[in-house]
Amino acid sequence: MSWSSLNEFLAMGGYALYVWGSYAVAAGLIAVEVIMLIQRRRHALKAAKIPAGDAP
Amino acid sequence: MQTQAIGTINWFKFASPQSFYPLAGAMIPWFAWSAGLLCAAGLYVGFFVAPTDHQQGEAYRIIFIHVPAAWMSMFIYVVMAFWAGVGLVFNTRLSHMMATALAPTGALFTFLALWTGSLWGKPTWGTWWVWDARLTSELILLFLYFGFMALQAAIDEPRRADRAGAVLALVGVVNIPIIYFSVQWWNTLHQGASVSLTGAPTMAATMLTGMLLMALAAWMYSIAASLHRVRSIILERERGADWIAQGRVSP
Numbered sequence: 390m391s392w393s394s395l396n397e398f399l400a401m402g403g404y405a406l407y408v409w410g411s412y413a414v415a416a417g418l419i420a421v422e423v424i425m426l427i428q429r430r431r432h433a434l435k436a437a438k439i440p441a442g443d444a445p
Numbered sequence: 446m447q448t449q450a451i452g453t454i455n456w457f458k459f460a461s462p463q464s465f466y467p468l469a470g471a472m473i474p475w476f477a478w479s480a481g482l483l484c485a486a487g488l489y490v491g492f493f494v495a496p497t498d499h500q501q502g503e504a505y506r507i508i509f510i511h512v513p514a515a516w517m518s519m520f521i522y523v524v525m526a527f528w529a530g531v532g533l534v535f536n537t538r539l540s541h542m543m544a545t546a547l548a549p550t551g552a553l554f555t556f557l558a559l560w561t562g563s564l565w566g567k568p569t570w571g572t573w574w575v576w577d578a579r580l581t582s583e584l585i586l587l588f589l590y591f592g593f594m595a596l597q598a599a600i601d602e603p604r605r606a607d608r609a610g611a612v613l614a615l616v617g618v619v620n621i622p623i624i625y626f627s628v629q630w631w632n633t634l635h636q637g638a639s640v641s642l643t644g645a646p647t648m649a650a651t652m653l654t655g656m657l658l659m660a661l662a663a664w665m666y667s668i669a670a671s672l673h674r675v676r677s678i679i680l681e682r683e684r685g686a687d688w689i690a691q692g693r694v695s696p
Contacts, residue, residue: 391497398492402503407568411507411561415514419666422553426673433680437689 480665487658521551529611541607552590
């Protein structure tokens with residue numbers, strides 16, 4: 390392991406902005422996609438008049 | 446038979462939306478869980494096992510998200526164009542639905558490849574962006590995804606939207622080898638491939654392991670996301686079909 394403390398890990402050898410900027414945006418956008426997927430399904434079930442409890 | 450009555454050629458059982466819907470539903474949890482576990486393992490190896498790079502320091506750790514995202518951006522496009530082509534040739538609705546379902550996830554990974562590449566370029570090349578072959582062709586890929594989605598959204602009649610989108614997807618596939626070989630064909634700032642099918646990888650084994658775990662996670666995520674989306678598309682488009690109208694959508 391390259392880190393001796395949490396601060397050192399978060400600092401990423403001075404590249405924190407670039408490394409965490411990459412991972413944060415990736416995690417954020419994937420979270421947005423998952424939320425959009427769930428919403429789209431909810432709308433589709435509603436429009437097809439299927440109660441959410443009935444459909445897996 | 447119902448499936449024939451609504452115009453599907455029943456080549457394989459699962460070419461019909463009605464049969465595919467529950468199958469996709471059963472597969473989603475497996476792919477989603479695999480994605481989560483592989484991602485956790487990949488991040489662990491990437492941040493806690495892989496050593497510091499002696500040239501780039503810690504900045505290189507962007508690789509664990511950048512390379513998988515870039516691979517997926519190209520691969521999803523090829524799969525999308527494949528389904529679009531199958532849909533054009535055999536006129537199967539489900540193929541077009543698969544193509545439509547893949548596009549947003551492909552666009553997501555393309556954007557992430559560009560974003561992480563930009564954040565990697567700044568500390569290593571000294572610039573966020575250059576108009577070189579690799580970066581420009583990847584940007585064109587993003588516009589192809591957006592164009593595909595916009596074109597389909599702009600046409601009200603689903604079958605016409607399917608065909609128009611499919612033609613665009615197939616024409617755009619020419620961009621994929623351009624992206625892939627751009628680092629060989631042109632003199633670019635972007636480095637060549639570190640991993641190839643023919644030669645030994647030019648990177649530390651633990652770095653490679655982390656990258657491959659993250660790439661597998663991206664695969665599993667993409668499959669889970671597009672199967673989830675295609676189920677919604679099936680519900681939206683087949684709303685009037687008996688099996689949905691009569692509530693026979695489960696399991």
